[in-house]
Amino acid sequence: MSLDRAVFAFLGCxxxxSVALAHFVNPWWIALTIFAGLNALQAAFTGFCPAAMLFKRFGVRTGAAFR
Structure with missing residues (x-):
């Protein structure tokens, strides 16, 4: 699995x-969805993604988007 796919899979999870937690536990969990969306948006423009840095440390091979 490439780094790009790992980041997108993590984002989807x-x-x-967070949607499940917002539905079953507390509606404030939707804030996690907002944070994930904002992080994905800024990563698209800046190329800086903390999750990509973490996956890279775990040895996931580099993809095309996050180098």
């Missing part, structure tokens, strides 16, 4: 988890 965070979004789905």
């Amino acid at each position: 965070v979004i789905l988890a």
